[in-house]
Amino acid sequence: MASQRVPSVFQSLPLRKRDFHNFPCLCSCRKASTFNGMTELSEDVDPSSSMQIPGPSEEHLASFDPIARSKRRKRPLPSSRYKFRPPKYYRGPLHPHQPPPPTAPESREFIPGPFSLPRLQQTYHSTFASDLLTLMYTHHPPGTLPGPSGPRLRSWDGSSPYHKNRPLRPPRGGPALPLLRRPITFRNIPRLEKIHVHSFVKEAGSDSAHLHVAGMIMQAITNVRATVFRAKHTIANFNLRKGSPCSVGVELRGEDMYNFLAKVTEVVMPRIKDYQGISGKSGDSNGDIGWGFGPDTVGTFPEVEINYDAYPSKMIPAVHIVVCTTATNDKDARLLLSSMGVPFYGKHMN
Amino acid sequence: MTRGHIPFQRLASLSRPSTPTCFTCLRQNRPASSAAAPLDTAPVESFPTHRAILPPTTSQPHSTTYKLKASVLLSRPPLLTRHLTxxxxxxxxxxxxxxxxxxxxxxxxxxxxxxxxxxxxxxxxxxxxxxxxxxxxxxxxxxxxxxxxxxxxxxxxxxxxxxxxxxxxxxxxxxxxxxxxxxxxxxxxEVERPMPRITEADKAGDMKSLNRALQKTLFLVSAERIIIQTGGVNMNTWVVGNIPIGHQVYNYAQGVANEEKRSVLRGEKIFFMKARILAGQANLKDNQFGLEDFQWLAKEEIQKAFHPRNWNAVKNILPER
Structure with missing residues (x-):
């Protein structure tokens, strides 16, 4: 039966049959570089594509006017036709009325963006990434792969019978294990992950205006609404009471992060007089580098500078900036940042 | 030093029997930090004249050796952001x-x-x-x-x-x-307008200018051996790292037998070092190799200019943009 049915299928599809004969050696002739689309894959795949359909005609384009059409309407559309209001509260996965994902524009949590492709991001991908790979790459010829690294936790010396079955000793200097540096390949070239901008406002306890000014400046220079942090403990020396607002901070990712770092390295840092750069000792030895700017420098951010009179000059805060990279040690993170134009001085510590 | 940090010269000596030519080649080239070998033309070094046909079978087989060379891929990174889709x-x-x-x-x-x-x-x-x-x-x-x-x-x-x-x-x-x-x-x-993205060199089709194709990486294409000996001193270059970013194996039509060392020179292996030009321009005026012309080309233009054999060797190590 099946063998009889096949020819009839071919007769009903003359076009495909001809296509099939145009590629007599489907399997043997195909090369990766000469892939001509779906027609080559199989005769069963429909070669027609929605991309080949011609667009709307000229008359249709000329007559298309959504504003005029909405004005022609006698009565307004029922709002249920075009308005969707997501539920105000999430009532669990079994509730019939589920909120849309935060990426949907109708969601209450939707944040628009990105709005552009930042220059620093493009430069990283076109120039820095491949240079960093060349600089950090360690070649292991076949047969000379490094063996497993030694044990990271120390063992007990066995001088006491109570050492038996004890968990291994933590590393010297503290309980935390440092991150391992994996060999750098094209998959794990260090890149920027996020930037924290943070400002502790000392006077916030006595006068909350300082906190408001700090929040506005933070929002102006980073393009992100600042979060207010509250004191965790009561510290009399710092004039802190537990639960009182004491600082503002911002976490930058993606487009905002690249724009902020480019602004800092190209506009703000060159204007600082006698600027040495960032201390080579900065960093948490896990690939995160931090530095600070005083109130004078914060005042030179272009967004603050054009409107400097609007801020009370005594309330302009100092900020701390922490750049988190995907590098696992400070040496690599420093190399990444210095390729992006951040200067370092002094002895470089890991 | 871990085994992963074997220097390049020692690597070369580890992976194959010692060949004096390799070391002279490297020693000549490395101190200038600007070693180069021909990319698109025949090798500069003259072939040994005593080309012998391999002996069919001997009691002790000849070991196969390659002449090692280093070459420089000199590039200018993109200066402008790319066009958006x-x-x-x-x-x-x-x-x-x-x-x-x-x-x-x-x-x-x-x-x-x-x-x-x-x-x-x-x-x-x-x-x-x-x-x-x-x-x-x-x-x-x-x-x-x-x-x-x-x-x-x-x-x-x-x-x-x-x-x-x-x-x-x-x-x-x-x-x-x-x-x-x-x-x-x-x-x-009036407000000062930004410079146009398409420069005069783009319009004139000036392949020697560094002010062309500002959105793309440009590569220096010339039959160069060493940057300073060919391109002149008027180039500020930086060789990125000590590690080659690729290599090309070039086999001779016939191996060259060396009876003293009982080895056969099979061909050449060319290692590509990555370099960036930071300022200046190539100048072939005083070059020592009789070079006549050079061009700064983007990746797709290199494909047209290169012999397919050389293009296949470098196409995967050149960035797309």
Whole structure:
């Protein structure tokens, strides 16, 4: 039966049959570089594509006017036709009325963006990434792969019978294990992950205006609404009471992060007089580098500078900036940042 | 030193029997940090004249050796951002208009004091474009027609050139002056325009200029051996790292037997070092190898200029842009 049915299928599809004969050696002739689309894959795949359909005609384009059409309407559309209001509260996965994902524009949590492709991001991908790979790459010829690294936790010396079955000793200097540096390949070239901008406002306890000014400046220079942090403990020396607002901070990712770092390295840092750069000792030895700017420098951010009179000059805060990279040690993170134009001085510590 | 940090020279000696030519080649080239070997032409070094056919079978087989060479891929990184794809253009404009609809209103009096010339300018500009954003066209996000945020077919608002024009228009300031007769007139202050993305060298098709194809990485294509000996001292270059980024194996048509060492020179292995040009320009005036011409080419132009054998060796180590 099946063998009889096949020819009839071919007769009903003359076009495909001809296509099939145009590629007599489907399997043997195909090369990766000469892939001509779906027609080559199989005769069963429909070669027609929605991309080949011609667009709307000229008359249709000329007559298309959504504003005029909405004005022609006698009565307004029922709002249920075009308005969707997501539920105000999430009532669990079994509730019939589920909120849309935060990426949907109708969601209450939707944040628009990105709005552009930042220059620093493009430069990283076109120039820095491949240079960093060349600089950090360690070649292991076949047969000379490094063996497993030694044990990271120390063992007990066995001088006491109570050492038996004890968990291994933590590393010297503290309980935390440092991150391992994996060999750098094209998959794990260090890149920027996020930037924290943070400002502790000392006077916030006595006068909350300082906190408001700090929040506005933070929002102006980073393009992100600042979060207010509250004191965790009561510290009399710092004039802190537990639960009182004491600082503002911002976490930058993606487009905002690249724009902020480019602004800092190209506009703000060159204007600082006698600027040495960032201390080579900065960093948490896990690939995160931090530095600070005083109130004078914060005042030179272009967004603050054009409107400097609007801020009370005594309330302009100092900020701390922490750049988190995907590098696992400070040496690599420093190399990444210095390729992006951040200067370092002094002895470089890991 | 771990085993992973074997220097390049030692690596070469580890992987094959010691060949004096390799070391002379490397020693000549490395101290200048600018070693180079021919990319698109035949090897510069003359072939040994005593070319012998391999003995068919001997009691002790000959070991196979390769002549090691180092070459430089000298490149100029892109200076400009790339062109956006049509999808990216429309997507970014769509997101900007969405943002305009969802963001809080512009805090006008925080930036422009009442009654100042700045406020008058601001009023005039907003009356024209209906929105504080400068590069999303005429669009009122808060009005009753704010829903109409999509572009019609053929609308140029999402084009970066149009957005540049609107930004320039926003930057220019109208100043009211009184001339000698006391009549008020409006004078527009011109704004300096950015340089065009397409340069004179692009228009003239000048392949030797470094001011061409600013969006792309350019590579120096010439039959060069050592940068300073060919391109002159007028180039500020930086060799990126100590590690080659690729290699090419070039087999001779016939191996060259060396009876003393009982080895056969099978061909050449060329290792490519990555280098960037930071300033300057190549100058073949005093080159020691009789070179006549050079070009700065982008990746797709290299494909046309190169022999397929050489192109296959370098195509995967050249960046796309």
């Amino acid at each position: 049509p999808f990216e253009k429309s997507y970014f404009l769509y997101q900007r208009r969405l943002n305009e609809r969802l963001a809080l209103p512009f805090t006008r009096y925080f930036y422009y004091q009442r009654g100042t010339p700045g406020e008058i300018e601001w009023k005039r500009k907003v009356r024209e474009r209906k929105t504080p954003a400068r590069d999303i066209g005429v669009y009122n996000a808060y009005g009753s027609e704010g829903w109409n945020d999509e572009l019609l077919v053929g609308d140029q608002v999402s084009e970066p050139e149009k957005q540049l024009e609107s930004l320039l228009k926003d930057a220019e300031v109208e100043v009211k002056e009184r001339d000698i007769q006391g009549e008020a007139k409006v004078v527009k202050e």
